[in-house]
Amino acid sequence: DVKVTQSSRYLVKRTGEKVFLECVQDMDHENMFWYRQDPGLGLRLIYFSYDVKMKEKGDIPEGYSVSREKKERFSLILESASTNQTSMYLCASSQSGTGVGETQYFGPGTRLLVL
Amino acid sequence: GQNIDQPTEMTATEGAIVQINCTYQTSGFNGLFWYQQHAGEAPTFLSYNVLDGLEEKGRFSSFLSRSKGYSYLLLKELQMKDSASYLCAVRGRKGGSYIPTFGRGTSLIVHP
Numbered sequence: 001d002v003k004v005t006q007s008s009r010y011l012v013k014r015t016g017e018k019v020f021l022e023c024v025q026d027m028d029h030e031n032m033f034w035y036r037q038d039p040g041l042g043l044r045l046i047y048f049s050y051d052v053k054m055k056e057k058g059d060i061p062e063g064y065s066v067s068r069e070k071k072e073r074f075s076l077i078l079e080s081a082s083t084n085q086t087s088m089y090l091c092a093s094s095q096s097g098t099g100v101g102e103t104q105y106f107g108p109g110t111r112l113l114v115l
Numbered sequence: 116g117q118n119i120d121q122p123t124e125m126t127a128t129e130g131a132i133v134q135i136n137c138t139y140q141t142s143g144f145n146g147l148f149w150y151q152q153h154a155g156e157a158p159t160f161l162s163y164n165v166l167d168g169l170e171e172k173g174r175f176s177s178f179l180s181r182s183k184g185y186s187y188l189l190l191k192e193l194q195m196k197d198s199a200s201y202l203c204a205v206r207g208r209k210g211g212s213y214i215p216t217f218g219r220g221t222s223l224i225v226h227p
Contacts, residue, residue: 004157035217040123042219043158043202048212056212090157102206103148104215106157 003027004107006091012113019078021110023091030096032074033104034058034066036087043090049074050096081114088112117141117207119218126224127193135188135201135221143208148215149177149188150202158202162188190223198225 007022023032033048035058045058047066055066063085067075074093078085088111092104118140127133139147146165150158164170164179164186176189190197200222204215 033214040219043204043217045214045216048214050212056210056214058214059216102146102213102215103160103163104150104158104204106159108157 004091004093004105006089006107006110008110009108010111010113012115013078013081014115015082017078017081017114019081019112019114021076021078021089021091021112023074023076023093023107024072025074025093025105026072027093027095027105028071029093029105030071031094031102032068033092033094034064034074034076035090035092036060036085037090037109038087046076081112083114086112086114117205117209117216119203119205119216121201121203121218121221123219124222124224126226129193129195129225129227131193132189132191133193133223135190135203135223137186137188137203137218139184139186139203139205139218141184141205141207141216143213144181145206145208145213147177147179147186147206148204149175149186150204152200152202152220154199161201193225195225195227198223 034046035043049068091107149161152158162177200220203218
């Protein structure tokens with residue numbers, strides 16, 4: 001079974017703090033994604049990576065950066081947390097290629113509260 | 116850009132059949148996924164369509180019409196545990212990559 005883990009289930013931070021969210025997958029997947037999920041807005045893509053050290057902006061990259069130094073690990077960084085970044089953050093991974101092999105496997109999510 | 120539309124909420128009775136629709140506009144269509152997400156949990160894969168037609172998997176079926184930009188998820192013999200959010204995700208071209216874009220999800224409430 002594919003396993004995607006995230007470093008924290010719940011996190012409380014103060015405005016202006018630097019926040020690191022870690023994601024690790026154990027299936028040697030090439031692709032990794034960071035989403036945020038907000039009520040009424042669904043899953044929105046922040047960044048994705050299709051290889052080590054490669055990253056691409058998603059739909060809402062502002063205020064975030066990412067790092068992928070190893071294939072299994074994809075980190076999301078909030079350089080200076082703001083209250084509007086309070087959200088549920090979901091990491092996902094998938095194989096490269098086409099078809100059903102691109103099914104995404106999601107981590108359990110990190111619920112971040114910025115005060 | 117991509118635009119995906121699905122109903123916000125649906126209710127149905129245990130044992131019944133429910134159809135959740137998804138319409139989309141995308142460039143470079145390359146597959147459509149349905150995911151199920153229970154409250155407080157991660158989304159999990161339900162089905163995948165890339166060619167027109169119906170894919171059946173037990174109580175769940177998914178249909179795709181590429182010419183109409185339309186898909187539906189059909190759930191038969193509804194059970195209480197089917198109460199969840201159902202997410203439609205369309206893979207389309209973004210820059211040099213194909214990535215999935217999610218709809219806002221349909222919250223399904225199954226009552227006795």
